Amino acid sequence: MAVYTAPEGNLKVAVVQVGSAADANAAAAKAWSLFNPQAEREVRLVTAGAPGDGWEERVNISYETSPNERAVASATALREGGEWVVLITDGSELVANKRTAAISLVGQSIRPAGYTPESFAGRTAxxxxxxxxxxxxxFVAVSAETLEVPGVAIALIDKGKVVWxxxxxxxxxxEAAPVDENTKFMIASNTKGMATLLLSVLADEGKLRWEQPVTDLFPExxxxxxxTTRSTLVRHLVCACTGLPRKDYAFILADSGAPASDTFRQLAQSEPTSDFGELYQYNNLMASAAGYLGGALAYPDMELGAAFDKAMKTRIFDPLGMSNTTFDFEIGESGNWARPHGFDVEGEVTLLSNRFNHLITPHRPAGGAWSTAADxxxxxxxxxxxxxxxEGVRVVSEENIVERRKRGVPIGENAWYGMGLMERKIADVSVxxxxxxxxxxxSNFYLLPDAGIGAVILTNSDAGASMLSPFLRRLLEVVYDGKPEAAQEVAAAAARLEKQAEVKRASLTVPGDPEVLAGLASYYEHPEIGSIRITRQGDTLAMKAGFVEGPIATRENADGSVSLVTAGPGLVPVEAVVGELDGHRTLTVRDNQHEYVYVETP
Known part of the structure; x- marks a missing residue:
């Protein structure tokens, strides 16, 4: 057994060579008995992963924890022949969220003794x-059907030409209207690479330098x-290496109507939780600031949001002929556009309102663009x-476009974050x-620079997330004659999604427990974030917190506490733990590394 302990001391990752065991559950139980004999946690979810990396069987197990614990407890059981190895993660949820790259590195690099990883080195594409x-x-058609994704758009590029x-x-x-190459999807964080491309163009124009302090260019x-303010250079805005944790709930739970300047207000209230360059920590607000900096440099006399929109149109979209790419929701949600879909509380795929996604408007350089496969x-x-x-016209210098790809902070095994782009080495091929x-x-896009091949995939369902990695795998299989593993990944993902929905539904009381609901206040407030409102919708109660709203389900946690959970369809629910503070009723919402306590207000 090898045990890796985080510097904070309250998170451990153990790799346990169990040997023979009847099955994955038995292997995990034996591993826990060796790692921590006193551990007693109930199994919450068991799902099978796809074989690969020399493992014939891969099983993921998660255990019951309570929100107030802020704990993680999981095991991954890996089998080759009759021998099992188990990876255990146990300890602080906050530290686990901060050190995802290190945890990924350990997990991704475990392989059977004597196994030689697949390599495409030296093969001709x-x-x-x-x-x-x-x-x-x-592959796309079968995968979409297997995962029940309503619509997918793709584009394939080879040697500079779009081949399909x-x-x-x-x-x-x-409905019958088909998806085609001109159907508009929200591309979310794929916007980041385009925003850093704007910075590259501005670097060519002499308006910024990558190593320049941000305050030299934007004193506010x-x-x-x-x-930390003085230490932040232009490249730090988009390197995911400054130590700032995700703070997405700060705008997910916020009231609507914030201006672009809200990005800078929130950053002024943020502090890194790790040193510069120490860890990969993805932060949307920093990427948003990078885009708005570009807009301010291009059009200093305009409002930040309008300046950014115009700079992206004149410097990026127009020169590339991306006529269907926009930040305007009115344009995005008109004509040939793909509606979003997700799972309802019963695990069925359903049409979603796109209201939730309007939350990105004040921070749109981080993820607010609409685009098409053709664009x-x-x-x-x-x-x-x-x-x-x-058309062969130079839009940006090679030096500054490639600067964004330089390997920065590690994000896992053979993977690095640059500036709004990632590089991964897969079977010795750069992606x-x-x-x-x-x-x-x-959505995702992929470049195989050595082969001169690229691909785009856009999906209109939360289940589409499970298509992205297998699509890349299938692309590599086709280009380099790789082992056929992509289809297994899709099948495993479909089974996992079904099991996750089943376990989630079983944990909830829908509608919520009447006794718990009767004890709620109608209005709770957080001084910095906004409010949570409890309202009646027919015979049930509903909860609205910023851009998330839906009927209330309840869940009794292992420690006896009770959570309210929005039971509307979609990827992002709000979970709020019912509590009390100084005689006032409270609801506590937690995200990556933050806690927001809402207190009842008359």
């Missing part, structure tokens, strides 16, 4: 012929303390050509990529 394109199209672009399925569940910028293909062509438009996630929209 296959061109994307019509036959190989058809293999990828067939189009869609599968429908824009809206239950502040990041918690004077020391994204032009962006990928620019990346593959290192700065040339599809430059980034993903995007909003409610009901999941």
């Amino acid at each position: 296959n061109p994307l012929t019509s036959e190989r394109v058809q293999l990828l199209r067939d 672009q189009g869609g599968y399925g429908v824009r809206t569940l239950g 910028f502040r990041l918690g303390s004077d020391e 994204m293909a032009k962006y990928v062509q620019l990346e593959l050509s290192k700065g040339l438009s599809p 430059v990529t980034h993903g995007g996630t909003l409610q009901g929209y999941h």
Whole structure:
């Protein structure tokens, strides 16, 4: 057994060589008995993962914890032949969220003794012929059907040319209008790479330097303390390496109508939880600040949001011919656009309102763009050509477009974050990529720079997230004649989603426990974030917290506490623990590394 302890001392990752065991559950139980014989936790969820990396069987097990514990407890059981190895993660949830890269590195690098990982080094990439394109199209169609994703758009690029672009399925569940290459999707965090591309163009224009302090360019910028503010350079805004944790609930739970300047207000209240360059910590507000900095430098006399929108149009979208890419929701939600879909409380795929996704408007450089497969293909062509438009016109210098790809902070095994882009080494092949996630929209793009091949995939369902990694795997299989593993990944993901929905539903009382609901106040407030309102909708109570609302379900936690959980459809519920403080009723909401206590207000 090897035990890795986080510097904070309250999180451990153990790799236990169990040997023979009857099954994964028995292997995990034996591992816990060796690692911590006193541990007594009830199993919450058991799901099978896809085989791979030399393992014939992979099983993920999570255990019951209570929200007030802020704890993680999980095991991954790996089998080769008759021998099991178990990875255990146990300890502080806050530290686990901060040190995801280190946990991933340990987990991803466990392989059977003597196993030689697959390598594509030295292989000549296959061109994307019509036959190989058809293999990828067939994979997308089957995967979407397996995962019940209503619509998918893809684009494939080879040697600078778009070899195929189009869609599968429908824009809206239950309707006939098909998805095609011009269907608009929200691309979420794929916006980040475009925003850093704006900074690259401005660097070419002499308006900024990557190593320049942000306050030299935007004196209003502040990041918690004077020391951290002075230390923040332009590249730090988009490196995910400054030590700032995610703070998404600060805008998910906020009241609507905030201006673009709200990004800087929130950053002024933020402090890093790790040193610069020490850890990968993804922060949307910093990426938002990067885009708005670019807008302010391009059009200093305009309001921040309008300046950014205009700078992206004039410096990026227009030069590339991305005529269907916009930050305007009125345009995005009109004509040929894909509606978002997600799971309801029973685990069924359903149409979602897009209201939730409007939350990104004040912070849109981090994830607010609408685009299409055809437009994204032009962006990928620019990346593959290192700065040339599809027509061969230089949009940005090679030096500054490639600067964004330089390996920065590690995010796992053979993976690094640059500036709004990631690089991964898969089977000794470099893949430059980034993903995007909003409610009901999941997307990714991939560059295989050495092969001159690129791909885009856009989906209109939360289940679409489970297509992204297998799609990349299938692309590599087709290009490099890799082992056929992608289909197994999709099958495992479909089974996992079904099991997760089943276990989640079993944990909830829907509608909520009448006794708990009768004891709620009608209005709770947090001084910095906003309010939570409890209202009646027919015979049930509903909860509204910022951009999340829905009927209230309740869950009794292992420690006896009770949580309210919004039971409306969609990826992001609000879970609030019922409590009391100084004689006042409270609701406590927690995210990555923050806690928000809402107190009843008359």
